[in-house]
Amino acid sequence: MRLDTRVNLTMENVREQPATQVEGPRAVGRARRLLRWALVTLAVGASLATVAAVLSRWGWVFELTSHFRVQYACVLTVAGGLIWVTRGWQRAALPAVLAIFNLGVVTPDLLSRPPAVVATQATSRLVLCNVYKDNSTPQRVVEFVRASDADLVLLLETNDQWDEAVASLRADYPYYEHVPNSASWAVTFLSRYPIHDWQRHYWSGTRMPYVTGSVEIDGRSLAFVLAHPISPTNQDASNYRNAQLRELGKRSAAQAGPRMLVGDLNVSPWSPYFQDLLETSGLRDSRTGRGIQASWPAPLPGFRIPIDHCLVSSDISVHARRLGPRVGSDHLPVILDFSLTP
Numbered sequence: 001m002r003l004d005t006r007v008n009l010t011m012e013n014v015r016e017q018p019a020t021q022v023e024g025p026r027a028v029g030r031a032r033r034l035l036r037w038a039l040v041t042l043a044v045g046a047s048l049a050t051v052a053a054v055l056s057r058w059g060w061v062f063e064l065t066s067h068f069r070v071q072y073a074c075v076l077t078v079a080g081g082l083i084w085v086t087r088g089w090q091r092a093a094l095p096a097v098l099a100i101f102n103l104g105v106v107t108p109d110l111l112s113r114p115p116a117v118v119a120t121q122a123t124s125r126l127v128l129c130n131v132y133k134d135n136s137t138p139q140r141v142v143e144f145v146r147a148s149d150a151d152l153v154l155l156l157e158t159n160d161q162w163d164e165a166v167a168s169l170r171a172d173y174p175y176y177e178h179v180p181n182s183a184s185w186a187v188t189f190l191s192r193y194p195i196h197d198w199q200r201h202y203w204s205g206t207r208m209p210y211v212t213g214s215v216e217i218d219g220r221s222l223a224f225v226l227a228h229p230i231s232p233t234n235q236d237a238s239n240y241r242n243a244q245l246r247e248l249g250k251r252s253a254a255q256a257g258p259r260m261l262v263g264d265l266n267v268s269p270w271s272p273y274f275q276d277l278l279e280t281s282g283l284r285d286s287r288t289g290r291g292i293q294a295s296w297p298a299p300l301p302g303f304r305i306p307i308d309h310c311l312v313s314s315d316i317s318v319h320a321r322r323l324g325p326r327v328g329s330d331h332l333p334v335i336l337d338f339s340l341t342p
Helices: 003-014 023-053 058-086 087-109 138-150 162-167 233-254 274-283
Strands: 124-130 152-156 176-178 188-190 195-202 211-217 220-225 260-263 308-312 314-321 332-342
Touching: 023 058, 023 087, 058 087, 058 233, 058 274, 058 314, 087 162, 087 314, 124 138, 124 260, 124 308, 138 152, 152 260, 188 211, 211 233, 220 233, 233 260, 233 274, 274 308, 308 314, 308 332
Parallel strands: 124 152, 220 260
Antiparallel strands: 124 332, 152 188, 176 188, 195 211, 211 220, 260 308, 314 332
16 A cells, blocks of 8 residues: 555656646757757848849849848858857858858958048038938938038938928028929038039939039039939839949049039949949049948848948048938938048
């Protein structure tokens, strides 16, 4: 009787224990498998996107993948490191190599030394901002522009509802030009320097404008091209955007003296079509050596890419370049301090 009692008690204990002693290890096991699955999925996705970016000239989808090099580098570095710890270095080798490859692409933005400048030179300040035509807080843009103490201000997408907001800035800027557009292609340029040779140009078969002209700074002329090419949301739009970039490059190259190409160009520095633009225009990216400076989309910091550009000729010294605060737009403003090389 005593032996049977002990056996019965032992069996009851076994039946009572699985919920606490067995379920715990099972939950840990499931969590580990889920973690491994998530890491592998992230690593595979970022790896495929990295390969696709190399094929950017093959189609618009491939080119879209070229814009997120920083994100790929971060994902592959973290996922590769965790895979190394959990599954061994052999499985982490490919993510590590691709992480290094992406880092190599963006390294010039971080480590290149900008051209030396004369610190005592008087500088001018330019502000570029795609204000977003449906921005419901234009006053934030106005307050930012006033606080920036900019000498030159380029505002994009300033459609009819922006008339009053822009008008309130004109007291601070004696020189003003505006190209209206009811869609997303209006251009507003405010300047403390005289504006000369203001010309509107329209892309073939459209009412989408871009602008050329010059400003006079201390008796010297600074030529500019102000532009907002179309977003590459499909193959036809991508082809058209690329044609626009080619035209902008040629137009800028034809200008004499110090010159700038400024705008929301809807292309990142890691696209081959941006590199084509630099080569055609003979300009350099004012951002190089000053960090990534990703300006869009403003509400999603982890996904931002740099598509708002200030390209300058070699006879322009860039003293500083940075991003401004959020102003209710899906873009962050760009602030550029520069001078004309003596």
